[in-house]
Amino acid sequence: MDARPTLQSVAERAAVSRQTVSNVLNAPHLVRPETLERVRQVIEEVGYRPHSAARQMRTRRSRVIGLRLQPTVDGINGAVLDQFLHALTEHAQVRGYRVMLFTAPDDEGEIAQYGELLDTLELDAFVLTSTHHGDPRTRWLADHEVPFVTFGRPWDPPATDGRSHAWVDVDGATGTRAAVEHLQELGHRRIAFVGWPEGSDTGDDRRRGWRRAVLASGVAAHELAAWDVGVPDSVADGADAAATLLDGPEDAAPTAFVCASDSLALGVLAATRRDAADPSVAVVGFDDTPVARAVGLTSVAQPLTEAAVRALQLLLDQLGPSPRPATDDHHVLLSPSLAVRASSVPAP
Amino acid sequence: MDARPTLQSVAERAAVSRQTVSNVLNAPHLVRPETLERVRQVIEEVGYRPHSAARQMRTRRSRVIGLRLQPTVDGINGAVLDQFLHALTEHAQVRGYRVMLFTAPDDEGEIAQYGELLDTLELDAFVLTSTHHGDPRTRWLADHEVPFVTFGRPWDPPATDGRSHAWVDVDGATGTRAAVEHLQELGHRRIAFVGWPEGSDTGDDRRRGWRRAVLASGVAAHELAAWDVGVPDSVADGADAAATLLDGPEDAAPTAFVCASDSLALGVLAATRRDAADPSVAVVGFDDTPVARAVGLTSVAQPLTEAAVRALQLLLDQLGPSPRPATDDHHVLLSPSLAVRASSVPAP
Incomplete structure (x- = not known):
């Protein structure tokens, strides 16, 4: 046993629980001012350095990976992340790692959970999903030297310091382009896009693939604009969008979506x-999703098992005895495929 | 630091990894004979007692609960256990507990995982799903004095020693009875059951509810037999079963399923x-499931959030400073409800 200060020794000296010390570090608004003051004083006195410092000095790894469980929305699209979770859990276990789950209401909440999980359960690494513009989570983890990988590419421009983190993603634009080309082979020319409002990174990526493929077939940009809809992600909004797009002269209406x-x-x-x-x-x-399979809907399929396996490998590269330097090969962009079903009808 | 032998001290003394010690205890077939021999000798020498003995002497709890992730089958029915997992993770976290996932090919594999998780990560408790006749998992956990709760009732007759464990379940028979009564209110009398082959506990329970409700309406038992089908759980088998049931004189065919x-x-x-x-x-x-909501299918809904909350409470009762004695109130049978949709058509 060395004398290095730990969360436990800080807690004992300040006569509070480990949880309280963790809160002081990660969620100070939850701690009463006098306790906050006392614990911070002890942290300074003993020279306790949370998270990364403690981690670097540890010799034993917990072999536990943290993953935030996303809230279930309509149960249709959530199936994707659940499938990723299943694959990640299975393949991590084969490699000697476990997956621990947590939940959080938002990015800040997720960051607070990182701190607590590192402090109390000594997790080795995190897998992040649902990356987006201005994502504060990756910066926090990098700053604290915590190994992580994201399922989802970083959507911000590269950092000026050239730092980049490990990620795996599926190329949505390639998926929608393949969908358009598939429909063109069936004779369709007026192919509409029903997506989300602009500004969602994943959604814009999927829109881009559709747009390029349709333009490449000789459709004029002004025509295209009339077939491009952004609505909230629900069955009802999809139905409304289709009804609106089809409500016009028949020879101008889309024949495919x-x-x-x-x-x-x-x-x-x-x-x-x-x-x-x-x-x-x-x-x-x-x-x-299972719903697509059930109703005969052609759909773009993400290679979720491969995504999980590759993400895991990128993590293990960082956790090994001699962590690999960050290079471009720690960015993996996978291509989706098309599952063709009854909804792929030829043009009239 | 007391001198009580631990997994770690056994590993050091035998000059093997903690994982190897765990394998010796839980999966000896994975260990080379000479290593097995050496580790077993050390275990005897130092008097190491794994699992429950170690647990009882621990003063600190890990506040981690283990759950085996079931394999995804068709993605339709798996949605239920994923929903349960989401609810369990969220509510456990509110109570200061985390959920750790693992996978296993079968009951024996799950038991081997219990041992390893207790040894290496010091889990506090387990939540079991998919209980069935002759389930060896609950006996192992009880024998090793590991706190657990099952989502799913025990299907075996009560043990002769009167021992019983904590469980939460949803009353499937009540659900199918409610479905029959709902269809009877719509004027149906010839109501068929498309279920699984006899011998699956959950399936037999659901069949029982249908059977009783149809008999109660005055249908003769010999009539009933013709409307009772057991097939594998897939969309294709459901379609075949319906086609067979409807292939007869129209005035004898079922009008509802x-x-x-x-x-x-x-x-x-x-x-x-x-x-x-x-x-x-x-x-x-x-x-x-989401598929039912998507296609307008009336369906029996399990109260999964309540099931998770109740299961968690039954665990916390066992983990508290003064564990509650086992009484009948640690058995919770919840009633499902009926989500009525377009597929509920009146009798012709």
């Missing part, structure tokens, strides 16, 4: 046909 | 109608 999610695609399906055996327009969803 | 799962119900729907707006028979599924 590429959608940013299976929820939206399901709405489009419901609005445009009586059932899969009586099609009027072609529909392609995104994520190949 | 109660199914043991949404997968089966989806198959029945596909086989019996062109779409939800053009119904020919009524269909009720089980589990109220």
Whole structure:
């Protein structure tokens, strides 16, 4: 036993629980001012350095990886992250690692959880999902020298210091481009996009693939604008969007729809046909969820098992005895595939 | 520091890793014979007692709960356990506990994981799902004095020693009875059951509720037998079963179907109608999955959040400073509800 100060020794000296010390470090607003003052004084006295400092001096790894469980929304799109979780858990276990779950209401809450999990349970690393512009989580982890990988690329421009972190992502634009080309092979030319409002990184990426592929086929940009819809991600909004797009002269209306999610695609399906055996327009969803398989919806499928395996490998590279230097090969962009089903009907 | 032998001290003395000691205890077939021999000798020499003995002497709890992640099958029915997992993780965290995941190919594999998780990560307790006849997991945990709760009742007759463990379950028979009564209110009398082959505890429970409710309405037992089908749990098998049941004189064929799962119900729907707006028979599924919501399928809904909260409470009762004695109030049977949708059509 060395005399290095630990969370435990700080807690004992300040006569508070380990949880309280963790709160002082990670969520000070939860701690009464006089306690905050006392614990901070002890931290200074003993020279306690939380998180990364403690981690670097540890010789034993916990072999536990933390993952924030995203809230279930409509249960359709959430299936994707649950599948990723299953694959990650299985493959981590084969490599001798466990997955510990936590929840948080937002990025700041997630960061507070990092601190607490590092302090109290000595997690080795984190897997982050749902990356986005201005994501404060990756900076916090990098600053604290905590190994991590994101499932989702960083959407911000590269940092000026050239630092970059490990990530795995699926190329959404390639998926929607493949969807458009598939529909073009079926004879469609007027192919609409039902996605989310601009500003969501993943959604804009999927829109980009559709847009480029349709423009490449000779459609004029002004025509395209009329077929581009951004709505909230729900079955009802998908149905409304389709109804609006189809409400015009028949020779200008889209004959096919590429959608940013299976929820939206399901709405489009419901609005445009009586059932899969009586099609009027072609529909392609995104994520190949159980719902898509159940109703015969063609959908872009993410290689989730491969994403989990690659993410895990990028983590293990950082956790090994001689961590590998950060290079471009710690960025993995996977291509999705197309699961073709009954909703792929030829152009009229 | 007391001198009580630990996994760590055994590992050091035998000059092997902690993992190897754990394997010796839990998965000896993985260890080379000479290593096995040496480690066992050290265990005897120092008097190391794994699992429960170590646990009882520990003063600090890890506040970590283990849960085996079930393999994803068709992604439809798996949604139920994923929802339970989400609710358990959220509510455990509020109470200061974390959920750690693991996987296993079968009961024996799950038991080996218990041992390893107790040894290496000092988990406090386990939540078990998918209980069944002759379940060896609960006996192992009870024998090793490890706190646990099952989501799923024990299906074996009570032990002769009167021991019983904490469990939460949802009353499947009540759910299918409610489904039958709902269909009877819509004027149906010939109500078939499409379930799994006899011998699955959960499936037999659901069949029982249907059977009793139909018999109670005056249908003769010999009539009933013709409407009772047991098939594997898939959309295709559900469709085949419905086609077979409907292939006879029209005045004897069922006009409504109660199914043991949404997968089966989806198959029945596909086989019996062109779409939800053009119904020919009524269909009720089980589990109220996202697919049911998406296609307008009436379905029996399990109160999964309540199940998770109650299961957690039963665990915390065992983990508190003065564990509560085992009484009948550590058995919780919840009633499901019926989510009524377009597939609830009146009798012709």
